[in-house]
Amino acid sequence: MKPGRSFRFVVALALACAGLPARSWALDQPVRIGVLSDMSGPFSDQVGAGSVAAARLALEDFAKESGGLKVELLSADHQNKPDIGLGIARRWLDQENVSAIVDLPNSGVALSVANLLRERNRVALASSAMTSDLTGKFCAPTTVQWVSDTWAQGSATARALAERGAKQWYFLTVDYALGHALERDATRALVESGGRSSGGSRLPLGTGDFSSALLTAQSSGAQVLALANTGADMINAIKQAGEFGLTPKMKVAALFIQLSDTHSLGLATAQGLQLVSAFYWDRNDSTRAFGERFAALMNGRRPTEDHAGVYSATLAYLRAVRAADTVEGDRVVATMRKAPIEDSLFGTVTIRPDGRAVHDMYLYEVKTPSESKRPYDYYKHITTIAGDQAFRSMKDGECQLKDPRK
Known part of the structure; x- marks a missing residue:
């Protein structure tokens, strides 16, 4: 995949499909989420195409409760190079109005992109980034680290x-x-x-x-x-x-x-x-159900914990955007922190002020x-x-x- 090349998956979350009453949204354009991943390198089996599939499942599930909010999904390969990842993120922010970037495997890429998103007040959903520095000396009010860390x-x-x-x-x-x-x-x-x-x-x-x-x-x-x-x-x-x-x-x-x-x-x-x-697809009925849905999109493969993290972090983010009626990063993350999240894959999740999502x-x-x-x-x-x-x-x-x- 060429550096910076991205693909778009659009879900128009229409009122007719959701069956929910109309609401006047402050947001006058679709919410755009970018899946920034390793699509072709040493982590591509852990994340890659599976992360895009997991994000699609999150968008499909959010459609049932969207209240008319429209969402678009973009994806790109950072090739495990912080400069390429940063360039993609900057273009997404400047030209595509992306409001959140999810996945972010490769800690060097994640640290660089999370800092940019902090500067632009947009959200880094670092579901696949592992360095604990993301919630340590480089923590930010716009970063959530969902799955695990070093x-x-x-x-x-x-x-x-x-x-x-x-x-x-x-x-x-x-x-x-x-x-x-x-x-x-x-x-x-x-x-x-x-x-x-x-x-x-x-x-x-x-x-x-x-x-x-x-x-x-x-x-x-x-x-x-x-x-x-x-x-x-x-x-x-x-x-x-x-x-x-x-x-x-x-x-x-x-x-x-x-x-x-x-x-x-x-x-x-x-x-x-x-x-x-943090996650195993065969742990309980909810994780097995997600595993089967994921397998249907991925030729029988079952999800990794990173794939599960993309799904859960994306869904939690969209629910917070809907509740806060904004994509301003600090306000969305503050909404995510307000109360424990009962997540179907990770159980009870509490997001701390340092951005660490805490779960069993x-x-x-x-x-x-x-x-x-x-x-x-x-x-x-x-x-x-x-x-x-x-x-x-x-x-x-x-x-x-x-x-x-x-």
């Missing part, structure tokens, strides 16, 4: 393994904002749990050959090979660790693995991995091939992590925004 992923995994005696870690870290934050947040939790880091290797995004780093990890004496990466990089690292014979000797901690990654690895390779996730998280273990009974039946539930324990507290972050309720 603190939740790194802290929960480090504590779970340290409790089992695996306290000496070696990190393989992707060398940009996501990897740096994952390593930082996991290391902090590891040290607090009585563990330590034996070092690490930082490698560029898109690394194909991990042999040198794996040999260094093997000689470090660490008990855990901690993968502070995701997507294709993480998949390659896990496969090569098995080929090098590391996995019988070292536990592999995948600090950010999603359903699409497990699918690519296959259960024979991924079995036994423990992971933290779940520790899963990847099933063995014999335990899996149907396609995408990959995870078994180990424990639930309550939202107030899953995420860093606002007081422990560096966000300078004040809680307006105090």
Whole structure:
């Protein structure tokens, strides 16, 4: 896909379809939402076309309650380059009157775009961005981080393994904002749990050959090979660790693995991995229903937690626009914060003043091939992590925004 190229999906949310009484809207043009994603790179299975499909489902569901508000959806590929992502976002704001941008995988892209949206008072729905800095030192009254973050992923995994005696870690870290934050947040939790880091290797995004780093990890004496990466990089690292014979000797901690990654690895390779996730399509009746709707659009694939986040964040945003009767970013996000959101996929969601969407998280273990009974039946539930324990507290972050309720 060429840089900056975008596609538009229009849903005219007509009164006749919604069956709702007429309302005089202050908004004199459609609300436009941009899905800014990785459509062709290492994260494209986690997000990409599936994120566009998830946003479409949100628009379709909002049509039933829109009250006449019209919505248009645009999408584009940022190619994991902050300058390209920023250029697309700026054009969407200047020429397309986009009022919110959702998805935003790649933490470097997300930080850049969220800052631009803060300046323009429009909303960043960073549903797939992982750096906890989005709700820390770079928090903004126009940013909502919906699904997870590096603190939740790194802290929960480090504590779970340290409790089992695996306290000496070696990190393989992707060398940009996501990897740096994952390593930082996991290391902090590891040290607090009585563990330590034996070092690490930082490698560029898109690394194909991990042999040198794996040999260094093997000689470090660490008990855990901690993968502070995701997507294709993480998949390659896990496969090569098995080929090098590391996995019988070292536990592999995948600090950010999603359903699409497990699918690519296959259960024979991924079995036994423990992971933290905010969403699993087979968790309850509501998540299964969404999974089936998503599969109908995506040739049988089931949604990742990022896809679920796009759906839920988009729907919550549109409901807040309808309630606030504006697309001014700070006012819309303030409306989203007013009361807990009862979400069909994530349960009860509370949005804090720093933009962190707080909800329960779940520790899963990847099933063995014999335990899996149907396609995408990959995870078994180990424990639930309550939202107030899953995420860093606002007081422990560096966000300078004040809680307006105090």
